[in-house]
Amino acid sequence: MENEPVLKRFKIKRLVEKGEHYYVKYASKIINMMINKKIIFNLNNKLCVLLKPKDMEKMCTSKNYKNKENILKSNDIYYDIIQPDDSLYEYIKKNDISYLKKYYTILTFKNDVAYTYAAIDLAAIYYRVTYEHVNKIIYVVDENQKNHFAQVFSIAKYLNLIKPYVECICINYGYILNQDKKKIKTQNFSNNIFVKDFFIKYKQNVENFNDGLIHLHNKNYFINNKYCTTKFYDQLFFSSTIYSYISIKNSKRQPVNNLIQNMNREYLYIIDTYNITLYILNMFKNNNNNNNNQISDFSFLFSNKEFQPEQNVKNLLLDIIKFNYIIQKCAHDFSIEKLCSYIYKLSQKMHTLYYNNNIFKNIIQNIPSKKKHKNIHVSTSNQNYQSNSLLNEKNSKHSHLNEKEINYTILSNYIHNNPNLYSCNIQSTTSEQQIRRVNNLMDNRILELIIMQSYIYILSKSFKILNLDLVKFH
Secondary structure (H helix, E strand, O other), rough: OHHHHHHHHOOOOOOOOHHHHHHHHHHHHHHHHHHHHHOEEEOEEEEEEEOOOOOOOHOOOOOHHHHHHOOOEEOOOOOEOOOOOOHHHHHHHHHHHHHHHHHHEEEEEEEOEOOHHHHHHHHHHHHHOOOOOOOOEEEEEOHHHEEEEEEHHHHHHHHOOOOOOOOOOOOOOOOOOOOOOOOOOOOOOOOOOOOHHHHHHHHHHHHHOEEEEEOOOOOOEEEEEEOOHHHHHHHHHHHHHHHHOOOOOOOOOOEEEHHHHHOOOHHHHHHHHHHHHHHHHHHHHHHHHHOOOOOOOOHHHOOOOOOOOHHHHHHHHHHOHHHEEEEEEHHHHHHOOOHHHHHHHHHHHHHHHHHHHHHHHHHOOOOOOOOOOOOOOOOOOOOOOOOOHHHHHHHHHHHOOOOOHHHHHHHHHHHOOOHHHHHOOOOOOOHHHHHHHHHHHHHHHHHHHHHHHHHHHHHHHHHHHHOOOOOOOO
């Protein structure tokens, strides 16, 4: 099969290909239906039907018409199907095409050579509903075919090919522009760029890459000094290209060079934030040896009735909660770019969280650039991660503990020993009010760790939906 390498690379399985020729044998049945409905006629040795476009803004069943500009649904009738009367037949007999075109749309179903696309698409709908018993048919096409499918859906409803339990949907993704920034036309094979051609360029790019430290950049963002193998680069390059395509709103025109030449800035940003998050979480896992390399149970956090989440933490929690809504919205509106926008903006907020917090900022600053192993262990003997003895010494000198003084070791001990705050080596003379305050600071940091875990989960689910690779640098 010609497209087998393409389908395999995109992990598309269980696809049964049926080309146009498969449905041609049912086209005559569609013509007979039109004859019975008295809507088809002969015009210059062509079988044609007259249609009259409706006012789409008035007739759409959706309350928000603008959201439907790039989506056609068979529940909405876009054209009236005209049954010619005697007066119209007079113009048809005269072959007065200029008059007919002035007031109507003329759609041809068969010429003196073969059936047209309109006839074959109607035959395909008939076959899928009658023999495959489908309840939904989705077409993904460019903007040029929007009117074609509006006409096909309207005639299919008129002929009762689309049953009440069946819905046809057409998603228009705008245009792909060629290197001259002109619309790519399927008929013009000489100037088109095929997916298999992209694979050749992509493979050459990957083969020229050598294992080592990388400096990936695109305009104003870069990932620097990450140890990257050829396999990682392969995944980055391929997923970046997919992201470049699906992250842009359906109706926007895209030059093909933008898709295949550069790494996508947003994708790289998400991957970098993902790796930072994994590193921070691994720090707390690896230094909690009594819990099988897992972060401690955080249930105590929610039993604390005095716990007051900070505003920025609340905002992040609200963003995390939106995930299911975003997925439902994408599925309903067929707007996959909204999921891309969601995970990118969420990554930006996570990135801000890390660099506005001394604990996480210090951990990030100590990420080893040349680590190759997936299991990360960073010694806490570094000046940013004080040992228990140093912590005891410090706490004997200070009876107050503020946010700047809470470091990785204090938080790690707090997680391990909670809910007994005194076991974290905080001086016992500390007042109850100070203890509550410190407890609240600690609990907010723990809640941020929970948010990180949720962020990793959201990325893993989102990347699976988007058919992207989550690349781990460490």
